[in-house]
Amino acid sequence: QSMLTQPPSVSAAPGQKVTISCSGSSSNIGSHYVNWIQQLPGTAPKLLIYENDKRPSGIPDRFSGSKSGTSATLDITGVQTGDEADYYCLTWDNSVNAGGFGGGTKVTVL
Amino acid sequence: QVQLQQSGPGLVKPSETLSLTCAISGDSVSSNIVTWNWIRQSPSRGLEWLGRTYYRSKWYNDYAVSVRGRIAVTPDTSKNQVSLHLNSVTPEDTGVYYCVRDGEWWFGLDYWGQGTLVTVSS
Numbered sequence: 001q002s003m004l005t006q007p008p009s010v011s012a013a014p015g016q017k018v019t020i021s022c023s024g025s026s027s028n029i030g031s032h033y034v035n036w037i038q039q040l041p042g043t044a045p046k047l048l049i050y051e052n053d054k055r056p057s058g059i060p061d062r063f064s065g066s067k068s069g070t071s072a073t074l075d076i077t078g079v080q081t082g083d084e085a086d087y088y089c090l091t092w093d094n095s096v097n098a099g100g101f102g103g104g105t106k107v108t109v110l
Numbered sequence: 111q112v113q114l115q116q117s118g119p120g121l122v123k124p125s126e127t128l129s130l131t132c133a134i135s136g137d138s139v140s141s142n143i144v145t146w147n148w149i150r151q152s153p154s155r156g157l158e159w160l161g162r163t164y165y166r167s168k169w170y171n172d173y174a175v176s177v178r179g180r181i182a183v184t185p186d187t188s189k190n191q192v193s194l195h196l197n198s199v200t201p202e203d204t205g206v207y208y209c210v211r212d213g214e215w216w217f218g219l220d221y222w223g224q225g226t227l228v229t230v231s232s
Contacts, residue, residue: 002156033216037157044208044222045149045157050215088157092217098174099147099159099217 003028003100004089011108018076020105022089025070028100029091034072036065037088037101045088049074081109112136114209114223122203122230128196132209132223139185139192140165145212146192147219148183152205162212163192199230 005023012018022034036049047056049065052072062083064075072091076083089102118130132146139146145164151157161173163183173181182195196203209223 035217035219037219039157044225045151045219046222047218047220050218054215056218056220090157090159090217090219096175097172099162099172100174101157101159104156 002103003093004091004102006087006089006102006105008103009106009108011110012079013110014080015078018079018083018107020074020076020087020089020107022072022074022102023070024072024091025093027095028070028093029067029072030070031094032092034065034067035090036063036074037090039086039088039104041085048087076107079107079109083107084109112211112213112221114211114221116207116209116223116226118226118228120227120229122199122228123232124200124230125198128194128199128203128207128228128230130194130207130209130226130228131191132193133189133191134211135190137211137213139190140187142166143214146183146185147210147212148194149208149210149219150203150205151208151225155205158205160194160196160207201230204228204230 033051037045038048039045052067053065113135115133145162147162148160161183206225210219211221213220
């Protein structure tokens with residue numbers, strides 16, 4: 001079982017908005033930043049969002065993150081076929097003093 | 111530009127020790143602003159953070175509960191590399207293992223090694 005809970009899959013038509021949720025607890029999301037990782041098919045994972053809502057250089061502003069309480073959200077506005085990937089949330093947990101990922105969400109662009 | 115080059119065997123027998131090495135270029139294993147992490151991925155477990163080492167006047171380690179007691183992440187300052195040792199492996203430890211730098215941002219896993227597929231089988 002993953003530390004954080006994500007929906008297994010979401011889908012949308014090109015140009016629509018995709019929202020991925022990540023649910024945790026007071027000892028992890030409630031106490032720390034949340035980061036998001038993107039893994040395109042057949043490639044190594046890549047940092048997509050850090051510290052809840054910041055984008056590394058080169059990440060399009062179609063990708064945005066937010067956090068409220070013990071949950072976080074990744075939004076992809078104007079989703080493209082090239083955004084088909086697995087997305088993972090990531091944070092730290094004070095109760096076990098360890099990092100942890102969500103189970104991952106597969107985004108399909110119809 | 112930071113580069114992480116992983117090496118190690120792709121096949122390990124059950125009950126033996128899995129050992130992987132990550133050679134670091136473009137940064138220092140002894141940097142006091144980064145951490146060096148090992149993460150694995152399998153179809154059944156998704157991405158799993160395993161552990162890390164970092165230097166802040168002395169060396170520290172943190173490990174995932176799932177592997178605590180079987181894992182060691184160790185730096186080698188003479189070779190500027192970091193190693194993963196996981197003992198008493200079972201087929202459940204099969205997966206792709208990544209060496210990952212946590213750099214300038216909070217838990218910002220910004221540089222990833224190429225990944226090493228490790229199969230635990232007799």
